[in-house]
Amino acid sequence: MATKKILLLDIAHARSGDKGDAGNVGVIARDPKFYPVISRELTIERVKKHFEGICFGPVERYELPNLNALNFLLHNSLGGGGTVSLKNDAQGKTLSSAMLRMEIEVEEDLLT
């Protein structure tokens, strides 16, 4: 089947926040038909690679098929956590859109 490279932004939205020094990123498929795509494409390895230079710890991944969503914990990503961090984005509020920059492969017939 023919596939096409797109931005995750095109088929998903997201929200992020902080849990200590870990950032949490929830990714939601914009349509239920894209849930299998994000579930297949957003592996722990790819997310860890995507956040190279931002996330310095392990990545945890959880599935919420009921919400067509995935949840990621990116450990050691916030410069020590909300209270200690010197980062402008100490609470990881923009990790959500950073995640959506990822390029992924989608079956072309899903996009029509």
Place this chain on the structure above:
Amino acid sequence: MKDSIRIASGQGFWGDLIDAPVNQVKNGPIDYLMMDFLAEVTMSIMQKQKLRDPNLGYARDLPGQMKKILPDIMEKDIKVITNGGGVNPIACREAIFEAARELGITGLKVGVVLGDDILMRIDDLIAEGIPLLNMETKQPISEIRDRIVSANVYFGAFPIVEALQKGAHIVITGRTTDTGLTLAPMIHEFGWAKDDWNKMAAGTVAGHILECGGQASGGNFLGDWKSVPDLANIGFPIAEARPDGTFTITKHEGTGGLVSVATVSEQLLYEIGDPKDYITPDCIADFTSIQLEQEADNRVKVHGVTGLPETEFYKVSASYSDGYSAAGTLTYAWPEAYEKAKAADAILRKRFQNLGLEFDEIRSEYLGLNSSHGPLAPIPDDINEVVLRIGVRGKNREHVARFGSELAPLILTGPPSVTGFAGGRPKPSDVIAYWPALIPKSAVTPQVVVEEV
């Protein structure tokens, strides 16, 4: 028993829209108003305020907000539940009683939940064999004993239920879970059993949706943010809860914002870890059981929620002093804005070295370029301008203060076309670090006091 109750979110954090609770009370029917004021560090800020003035240490917006709505809540029998009592809920109650007296209101009953503050009990607890191990590092709290600023236990819904049963119009707590503020009125109105875990979980999920105010009704919505109407007049979310544990998220007619499956989904995913293991003092909620359904415009039905029994522990949120930090900014303009900003950063760092300043961390970020997305952000060729933001953190207050004095001189002694240095020298501020721990539930007892003015 009522068929349903309407629980309105009136505040998502200390510093949220001041008039949100007023709008929730005046723009349509509600039965309960919940107001969440406490983030992880808020208690340490309040503790410092209480040390300076024993009459402070609570959310200072609260008495003024209450004064605006007291006549309405008495007339319409709306109950208010808030954790804005911080580390001094009694002083908070007195300030609200004072507001009631000024308005000539009588018969107002205010309930206060006490017992969450364990700051004075730390040594006893350690002696009793409760080491309050840091949940992340596993170190015992004794290692930072002399630097502890605040220590509070997260209570759940049941102390609030007790206050409501004693007839309180307003319930003020210290460190209570955000979710407990919403679950409590459901338990109170519907008579849910403590071990009805699915119902406890349903109320907890409703609490998670309401606890961040407008963030569930179109605020900070990444899905299709341009489609959210009239954010200027955003209506905060309301949970219409029913005895069977199902509920509908909505907002007042005629307000701005958006309640959709997408906005509610984003809020459900906010700051969670393992979705099957959402632990509160009241239960463990399973977020993978939640079903959402768009009933009508701005109405999302939530059902199917399941839960597991509570654990034997309360979570403790302690905070401790961990040195000092300061940060400042300088703006560099075209041409070669980024190069200039990087050169300024290098000059600063060299001067710190020459002065022998020691820091645990120096962090430089380039706002407008890549401070948010770091290495994921492509760098354009010749940008119009960039803001250098540089921050330091260290144990030596003098060194952090000296950092603040080194920033402005760069305007006359560094790269050209620099501006935007307003507000004077950055001052050192205390770094307050967070210490999460667990405590057996048997070691702490909530106390509930209801008084009338």
